[in-house]
Structure formats: structure tokens, C-alpha cells
Amino acid sequence: MKYMIMMFGGIGASTQNRSPEWVDGMHELLMKLDTELKESGECVASDSLADPSQAKTIRFVDNAPVPTDGPFAEVKESLAGYWVVEVDEERALEIASQVVGYTEYPMEVRRIMEHSAQP
């Protein structure tokens, strides 16, 4: 089974007013976990997204698609990065819990749909 583990928030959303040691520790944790998941073969894909302030939104206005600057949703609800892992649900929840245990910031775990019919 594949799960997408999603992190939210732009730069500063979870790090505001944290100490340098805390910020450093967070990066350390994320990099270590990423390496572990890749080395164990559990990680199918992972990416971090550039800050949402750099985003563009395309809206359908007057019968035409029009790009505008920035997402207008709350930054703290904006996708910041994800892992796609091929594990059971228990393990997916455990991976996400490792990060949330440090950042105290919520993460979402979603099952990825299969392209083939289930047996």
C-alpha cells in the first residue's frame, strides 16, 4: 500500500521564534528520516516545495485562465513537502509521528489510490 505523508506550512510557520538549535535539529531530523526511508526502500518519492509566497494560482476569469500571484489560502494550510512511502498504515503513521513529535506541527497521512482493481 502506498501512503502520502504531507507536511504543511511555509518557511517560518513552524519555526517562528524557535532557537537556532531547534531549527537545526528539525532539519537534521527531516534529513535523517529522508535518508533512512530511501535506504530502507520504503520511500517511493519525496519532495519539498518552495515557499507558498512564490506560488501562482491560475483562475478561470471571464472565460480564460488567468495566473495571479500567490495562494490565498492560509500559509499554515499550504503543502510544504511530502513523502510517498510503500508501507502499511501503521508504519506510515509511525513515520509521521516521529516528525510531529519534534515539530508539534500537524501532518496528514493519505492512502494513494491503486491503478489496478483490488484482488
Add this chain to the structure above:
Amino acid sequence: MTGAQSRVVTGQHRIEALLREFAPQVLAALIRRYGQFDACEDAMQEALLAATLQWPGEGVPERPRSWLLAVASRALVDAFRADSARRRREAAAALDPTDCAPAADLAVHRTAGLTGADGDDTLALLFLCCHPALSPPSQLALTLRAAGGLTTAQIAAAFLVPEATIAKRIVRAKQRIRDTGARFELPAQPQRTERLGVVLHVLYLIFNEGYTTSSGPALQRTDLTAEAIRLTRLLHRLLPGEAEVAGLLALMLLTNARRAARTDTDGRIVPLADQQRDLWDTAAIAEGQAILTRTLGTGPVGPYQLQAAIAALHDEAATAEATDWPQILALYDVLTTVAPGPVVTLSRAVALAHVHGPRAALALLGTLDTDERMAHNHRLEAVRAHLLEQAGDTIAARDSYFRAAKMTASLPEQRYLELRVAQLHHPAATNPIEWNVST
């Protein structure tokens, strides 16, 4: 690792080096004989693959170039046969059983194929791969595969994209070359100088992609820097009189010499001023300096020679404090005249700060605020942040670091910038760090 294993690994390295050296020559020979760059390029890749599979076990053939040419020719004929009856007739006519003349082959091997017609062929191949009708990502991929002899999988790994993406990019690039009717030949002057500029730019982009990744967790991808240096070295041997080719090679060597000191063991960026200078590669620095000394004054001074001269001044300083900033500033002044642009202005501001103080540099940065080309450039904000910090304006510095962290698409850079924000929030933990843009 056991002795036997290490021998095998060394053997594979040797084979890989050999294949990359022969790849452009074999491809050029195929194109001369059969035309059709795209089909020839596919056939050459097949031959390289066959060699990678067979040579480690069976040993390197006595005449490796002939071997590759024969296997590629067979692959090409097979492709032609599978294609159409018309193509089959062409191939049969073109296929001469006395295919690989051994004498010529040995001569080529001895001179590493860098003289006369073979040298021109390699050059023509580089010009074709860097055809102006192609997009830069396509130019990069095609140059690495056709002239560099890398496989699609290796290129994909270097650029951190799926193999299918690179494969499609290469197919489209070759299609585009066919559509434009580009010929396999050296362009005549004055186009030749202009086209050489594109080739140099492509090699520079490959180097930069390897040296500072534009995205992703690893700050450096050594394979790409090594490949860029190898191809530029080849180009320099083919065109020893071109001062900018020499300048680019010197720039790459003098910059890459600092690679080991650029990140710490945890993968954090170490700014130039804080680097452990005894980790710098003295042999590479010496080679870069020698090339530069030989070159300066022999031709028109171009941006690559000037940037190499600046890199050399950094490399020559035993400590950060010993850096000859007035001389660096003077070189940036010349660079501003020869090749003006916002990135040059940004680098010049750093030199200006060292010679005339942070306020003068901040004023210069102000001229970039209205420049569209710098609108989303995190380096402008990062340099500004550093200068504000130097000027003692902690709050404005923190805001600038924060903005820069939001703008960058590089994880190591983001990590560094976020850390600076946190340090300025907690002044007790602050230690001044040099932000360097000239690397």
C-alpha cells in the same frame, strides 16, 4: 574491500573513462559515414552499452575504437533494416566490409583523436549538441549523452529527474536538430564565434548544475562538475588559441578546487570566509593559475577569464582576511564593462562592501530593486541581509534573511538562511558569517 574487488572497480572506472573518450569520435565517424545524427546517436549508445556489459568480463579489445564502431554500425544497420526497405538499400550500400581500417584506428588511438579531422569532428559534434534551436535543458542532456558518452540513466541520476524525462528530452532534441536541417560541420565565421559562446555557456551550466544544485538536498553533484571539466578540457585542447575557452577551464578548476571545504560533514553550507583552506585542492588551483597566466593578454578579455582571475585571487589568499579585495573590486569593475548584468552587480556589491563598507554596497544593491530579472532572486536578499547585519541593522537583516529563505529553491541554502533568521532572533547565539556570492 578486497583486492580483487578493488581491481574490478578500478577496471570499470578505466573502461568508463575509455568509453567517454571514444564516444564523440565514434559518433562523429558514424555520422560521416551514414548521416542521420539521431539514428547514429542511438547506435552509438547501443555500442557503449554492449561495451559496458562485455569489456569487464572479456577484457578491453585490442582496438576499442574499431570495436565500438563495428558494433554501432551493426546496430545502425539493424535499425535501418527494421525501418524500411529504402533505408535497407541505403545501409547495404554504405556498409563496406573493410569497415574499420586498423592503421587509421591505431593512429587515432595514439593521438587520442585530437588532431586534424577527428578533432574537427568532435568540435562539430559539440556545436551540433549545443545548437541554438534547442532549449538549454535539451542542450545539456544531448551534450552529456552524445559528446560525453553518458547513458540516459546516468544523466537522469545527475539531474535528479526520471530516466523517461531525459530520454524524451533527447529524442525531441534530435528531432529538432533534424527539423532545422542543421549540418554536421563547423560553422563558418562570424557564426562560429557566436556558436562557440553557446557551447561555453552549456558547459558552464553543466558545471554549475553540478556545483550548486538549483534544487534538492545534495549541494554538489560531483559527476556533473567532473564531466563539465573533462569536456571543457577537451575543447581547450581542440581550440588552444581561444582565450575564453581557456578562461572557462581555469574558472572551473579554480572554483571546483574549494569543493571539499564548501560543506561540512553534516552537509551544511560553509561560506568562503569560514572554509578550512587546507582542504582546498592545491593541484587544481596551480593548474587553473597556470592556464590563466598563459592566457591573459593573448586574446580579448572576456567574462570567463575575468571570473577566473577573481576566483584565483580568492584561492591565493591564505586566510579570508588576506583576500585582496581592492584587486577583486577592480576586476568586477572591468567585468561590469565587458559583461554587465544584475548578477555581476550583486557580486560587485560584496567586493565593494569589503573595500568601502556595507552602506556603499547597500546603496548599489538598491539599484537592483527595480530590475525585473532579480525580482525572485534569493541571492539579492541574502546579500542584502548580510550587509545589513554588517551595518548593525539586526532587525532589517533578519527580515531580509527570512525573505531570502522563502525565495530559494535549494534546501541547503534554505537551511542556512533559516538558521541565520533564528540566530538573529537570539542574539546570544549570533556569530557573524560571510555570505559569499563569488563562488
